[in-house]
Amino acid sequence: xQLSGLLDxxxxxxxxxxxxxxxALGLALVFGVMNIAQFAHGEFYMVGAYVAFxxxxxxxxxxxxxxxxxxxxxxxxxxxxxxxVFLPLRLRSREGWVMNAFLLTVGVSFVLQNVALAWxxxxxRGITEYWKGNISITAGLNVSADRMASFVAVIVTIAALWxxxxxxxxxxxxxxxxxxERGATLVGISLGRIHTLTFGVSxxxxxxxxxxxxxxxxxxxxxxxxxxxxxxxxxxLVGMGSISGAVVGGFIIGILESxxxxxxxxxxxxxxxxxxxxxxxxxxxxxxxxxxxKGIWER
Amino acid sequence: xxxxxxxxxxxxVRWLDRVQSAWRLLGFSPLGLLLxxxxxxxxxxxxxxxxxxxMVVCLMFGTQAMAFDLTIGFINVVNxxxxxxVGLGAYTSALLMINLGWSPWIGLIxxxxxxxxxxxxxxxxxxxxxxxxxxxxxxFVGLALMSLVTVNVDLTRGPLGLVVPLFFESSKQILYFYxxxxxMIGTLVILRLLxxxxxxLAFRALGGNLDAARASGINPVKYLVMNFTISCALAGLVxxxxxxxxxxxxxxxxxxxxxxxxxxxxxxxxxxxLWGGLLAAFLVIPVFEYLRxxxxxxxxxxxLFLIVTMVFYPGGLVGVVxxxxxxxxxxxxxxxxxx
Numbered sequence: 001x002q003l004s005g006l007l008d009x010x011x012x013x014x015x016x017x018x019x020x021x022x023x024a025l026g027l028a029l030v031f032g033v034m035n036i037a038q039f040a041h042g043e044f045y046m047v048g049a050y051v052a053f054x055x056x057x058x059x060x061x062x063x064x065x066x067x068x069x070x071x072x073x074x075x076x077x078x079x080x081x082x083x084x085v086f087l088p089l090r091l092r093s094r095e096g097w098v099m100n101a102f103l104l105t106v107g108v109s110f111v112l113q114n115v116a117l118a119w120x121x122x123x124x125r126g127i128t129e130y131w132k133g134n135i136s137i138t139a140g141l142n143v144s145a146d147r148m149a150s151f152v153a154v155i156v157t158i159a160a161l162w163x164x165x166x167x168x169x170x171x172x173x174x175x176x177x178x179x180x181e182r183g184a185t186l187v188g189i190s191l192g193r194i195h196t197l198t199f200g201v202s203x204x205x206x207x208x209x210x211x212x213x214x215x216x217x218x219x220x221x222x223x224x225x226x227x228x229x230x231x232x233x234x235x236x237l238v239g240m241g242s243i244s245g246a247v248v249g250g251f252i253i254g255i256l257e258s259x260x261x262x263x264x265x266x267x268x269x270x271x272x273x274x275x276x277x278x279x280x281x282x283x284x285x286x287x288x289x290x291x292x293x294k295g296i297w298e299r
Numbered sequence: 300x301x302x303x304x305x306x307x308x309x310x311x312v313r314w315l316d317r318v319q320s321a322w323r324l325l326g327f328s329p330l331g332l333l334l335x336x337x338x339x340x341x342x343x344x345x346x347x348x349x350x351x352x353x354m355v356v357c358l359m360f361g362t363q364a365m366a367f368d369l370t371i372g373f374i375n376v377v378n379x380x381x382x383x384x385v386g387l388g389a390y391t392s393a394l395l396m397i398n399l400g401w402s403p404w405i406g407l408i409x410x411x412x413x414x415x416x417x418x419x420x421x422x423x424x425x426x427x428x429x430x431x432x433x434x435x436x437x438x439f440v441g442l443a444l445m446s447l448v449t450v451n452v453d454l455t456r457g458p459l460g461l462v463v464p465l466f467f468e469s470s471k472q473i474l475y476f477y478x479x480x481x482x483m484i485g486t487l488v489i490l491r492l493l494x495x496x497x498x499x500l501a502f503r504a505l506g507g508n509l510d511a512a513r514a515s516g517i518n519p520v521k522y523l524v525m526n527f528t529i530s531c532a533l534a535g536l537v538x539x540x541x542x543x544x545x546x547x548x549x550x551x552x553x554x555x556x557x558x559x560x561x562x563x564x565x566x567x568x569x570x571x572x573l574w575g576g577l578l579a580a581f582l583v584i585p586v587f588e589y590l591r592x593x594x595x596x597x598x599x600x601x602x603l604f605l606i607v608t609m610v611f612y613p614g615g616l617v618g619v620v621x622x623x624x625x626x627x628x629x630x631x632x633x634x635x636x637x638x
Contacts (some may be wrong), residue, residue: 023556038437039432076384085606088608089609092610095507096375096506097435098430098431099371099375099430100609102434103609104560104609104610106559106602107603108602109602109607110601110602110605111561111599111602113598114602117598118595118599141546229442232315232435233439236432236436236439240432268446268450270443271446271447274443277439281432
């Protein structure tokens with residue numbers, strides 16, 4: 001294979017990976033701060049995709065406005081879910097929070113997905129494009145304007161989130177809660193608000209991913225499953241709760257996927273990624289970037 | 300007695316003793332025993348194939364829920380690829396029968412062995428880490444198994460579905476009932492004995508507080524892997540029955556959805572009770588069967604039930620049963636306690 005072909009695969013991988021990075025960021029954030037292994041992440045992707053569809057195709061607003069409304073709506077749904085489901089569990093749960101919260105997200109996922117199915121039907125709703133045209137990157141590779149726009153949106157969002165976490169008071173509070181809940185409470189951080197906000201931000205990221213990918217993936221009740229699985233691969237690859245690792249891992253999985261798709265064909269990509277994950281768990285259980293993971297043997 | 304040495308009768312006496320203590324360990328309540336006997340004898344009186352079929356399906360789901368409950372209810376790890384382990388057992392037996400002509404009775408053993416082996420390997424790999432890793436990795440393994448089955452079209456016919464010969468030539472439901480019923484009883488007895496022995500204590504300790512359990516000298520990996528392996532092997536066993544009962548296998552049986560169905564049944568029944576899953580299966584599945592209008596909303600209902608039982612009523616159906624039992628006991632004991 002020629003070098004330019006190889007470069008094409010890498011670029012395609014990067015474009016795919018951007019979305020996984022965005023989704024995985026949400027997963028890592030919510031696991032790092034709240035200890036929730038989010039299984040309903042794909043459903044918020046779906047919410048974002050539907051909102052963007054109705055905004056862009058039915059109301060006919062500007063794409064950027066459609067994206068913003070998807071962001072806001074999935075944030076709102078996330079906040080609602082956190083307040084009605086996870087807050088009561090947190091008040092009641094004594095032991096085994098991680099597993100219980102995980103199963104709870106499974107329940108939430110099924111409810112959201114099937115409410116969408118019952119309400120909007122199984123049909124695919126999509127738009128052909130936000131913006132017309134192609135942009136050529138290398139000699140053999142043309143990327144549609146939408147993919148380029150989605151990539152830009154991903155990069156901007158990740159940068160904005162990073163600034164938010166590093167530079168603002170609330171962002172620092174979120175990181176403090178992630179490090180030590182009790183300590184954060186002691187210095188006067190309201191845990192409930194931070195938890196709700198974090199959950200909302202995480203779901204908003206998923207919703208945005210769904211909105212920017214609308215021309216590629218359409219909107220249907222089950223649309224979020226594939227992106228969610230892939231973002232989980234990312235999170236497991238880099239170690240759960242590692243926020244900066246999730247971004248890098250997203251691109252790695254994207255490239256891995258584009259290569260395995262090219263050389264082995266569709267369907268094998270689950271197997272390939274699983275093989276890589278098993279190797280990593282065997283030799284480096286804490287993931288590539290070694291976020292703090294507790295094995296059974298160490299404290 | 301001890302000094303005299305062993306007389307010819309001691310052996311049988313000891314054997315009886317052991318049976319007796321095992322029976323005590325099993326600890327079936329008279330009511331529960333009665334219900335099991337009623338279920339077991341029902342096909343002799345019910346001649347309606349449709350109802351028998353429903354009972355077979357209930358038993359199948361109940362057995363799966365019990366096997367599932369062994370991991371989630373005791374060691375607090377979700378086997379999130381449960382349906383794939385069921386599918387692995389099913390495909391193992393089906394492929395052995397179709398390609399090598401092995402009898403499905405050997406398939407029952409082989410399916411359980413293969414699923415158990417995969418569960419063992421997965422457990423060794425992931426149960427060294429905290430439980431959520433095992434749950435997610437089991438899910439990934441399930442997804443990978445499903446795509447392997449889907450991709451290998453020339454072996455498994457992929458999404459078209461693999462047609463599998465049944466256990467018997469005839470499709471009389473009573474025959475199949477008396478295959479799944481012993482499987483269910485066997486599962487119930489084995490799991491009861493296991494979880495009420497010191498193994499069960501270790502499981503519960505590890506599920507409750509891992510560090511405390513370790514501090515009291517329980518080897519976590521050994522017990523966790525053992526638990527996980529047994530659960531997976533039982534899943535494979537039920538899978539083989541599934542294959543030779545329905546006669547058609549598609550990769551769709553391994554969907555995450557199927558796992559969640561079992562999960563919901565186990566949770567509705569009551570987590571960590573084993574027989575709660577059986578009870579819930581006998582309630583939930585006929586309800587969905589008779590109220591076909593609800594079928595479209597099945598997953599919403601499962602999801603809502605999962606959320607509600609988990610947050611507000613962790614005891615599940617078994618909790619309700621015990622609550623009613625205590626109520627009755629109090630009602631009847633009040634006159635004697637009175638002044």
